[in-house]
Amino acid sequence: REELQMGADQIKIMASGGVASPTDPIGAYGYSEDEIRAIVAEAKARHTYVLAHAYTAEAIERAVRCGVRTIEHGNLIDLPTARLMAEKGAYVVPTLVTYEALANEGAKYGLPAASVAKVADVRDAGLRSLAIYREAGVKMGYGSDLLGPSQRLQSDEFRIRAELLGPQAVIASATIVGAEVLGMEGRLGRIAPEAFADLLVVEGNPLRDVSCLLGQGEHIPMVMKAGKAEVDRLGG
Template sequence: MWLTGATVIDGTGADPVADRHLLVEDGRITAVGGTPPAGAEVLDLSGLVLTPGLIDAHVHLGLSSDIDKVSTTRELSVAELAADMFANCRQTLESGFTTVRDTGGVDQGIAGVVAAGKVPGPRVLHCGPILAQTGGHGYLGADWDSADDWHGRQIPGLLGTSLLSDGPDEVRRNAREAFRRGATFLKMCVTGGVVSRHDKLSDTQFTYEEIAAAVTEAEARGTYVTVHAHNNDGLRTAVKAGVKCVEHGSAVDEEMAAIMAEQGVALVPTMAVVHALTADSTSAGLPAHIAARVGNVIDGQTNAIRHARAAGVLIGSGSDLIGPHQTHRGRELVLRSAIENPMQALVTATRDNARVLRIDDEVGTIEPGKLADLTVFGADPLADPAVFDDPAQVKVVIQNGRVVKDIR
């Protein structure tokens, strides 16, 4: 396939190049520029803007339905849950996101059917169920539920929000269980969260020994632990225990950013979800009072990005959208454009996210040898970042060298 005529933004931060040509063979980019081989299928992208396929480093495909109906009242059938997840997968891909990292909610069942082409969707890397402590963030049962009942709400092959893990031995066992279900990394919640019923943002969760047990299991498989963290006390313990990525990081200051840089710990801010919850948490199927729990998380994450950037921390990008209305995944890039600039937002959601996910040898930039995961916009997102969040402006999506959306 010969892609011709587009303005190419290659994901490295280099200036856009007009009227660029790409050759795609066997699912990979084999040449940038040059002349088309005889018989090549020509895809004319004149007047359009071509970027690497977008990557969302923090999604919850398993939470694609009304949250209370999934976790508390249990009103939805397995068929409804699956239908909502499949629709979210398609919607995510057609919004230009060719790869996602699911940080709690699905297992290899969803990832497998998407990879097999049975359901349209992005490439899915996942952690399986989150490792959460009893009563901690990640446990969404009602106050009157028994924690023992939580494990019974999993639907193997489809949905498993979290595994309650208390003590190093239980953490170790559940880490192994997550890997058995196809996890490519582990996630733990080391502080309270915004979408929680039984904790505060200031709470710390898991001990050093518990976190270290998960890190040992991850390292034994050549991978890493990422942690949900909204305060630096819990985060500091996690970094000492050897985790390599932080989700949210809404309290990261200059001192913590320096520690993270020294230890090679990445940061994945999640701005879109807190803006959405502040506007209307009920649209995600959550109580109205959840919005009040956001507190200073928006300003905190904004400051964290600036501190982390100054310290040289690898910074990714995640939307963290939950519930049935995950149509604005691209809003994360719009918000990040306002904090830094549109080019940095794009690089973060392509090259740098690929580095966070440890797949930068395969995706994230436009260069020979990389998989042909490409997103084509109808207008220049660098001139108008709102384009990032407009699926109608995503004219073409190519995944593994195959056109999966074309509305030119």
């Protein structure tokens, strides 16, 4: 209630342990089921929803059963739990680039050795999870969850997912599906009347090769926000 009073748009909970955190095992539960249901009820009362950090199938299953709408990360999913998510209309937001960054750079930025070791448990599983979610029909949003200087790697999420799902699916996750997650269908993620004019001009065809979306915008000469050019290297 306090977070919503202070202007939060959604509520995120920790429904399992974490990778970067050294003291909670990945399989640990963050809240009791009664607590999750109470949080979900409060969010619904304010016409919003709850998202949950969760890795294991068990943590995901209990969160979704208690009314959580989106699962963040979700690496250790199994097919029955993914099918439950699809049945309940829940979304997942994989964050695969995070584990690549933590494995390569985590120690350099001060991540404890125990936390770096946890990365191996979820990194490969995260790649396998994409096929499970696809088979079950779970809609996937787009996220990165990168920390500090690793933010520069954010767009590599396109590369990782496109190798398994293809360019069209990963672009849809960042546009159409993302708009659904936020409850802003028709206003975000589409080029259409009445939508926010948040547009990119891209050098290349990302439906054929997503590399034009990678890096720090080297192949994106124009960015428009709400119809106004924020970046314009086209000279127009």
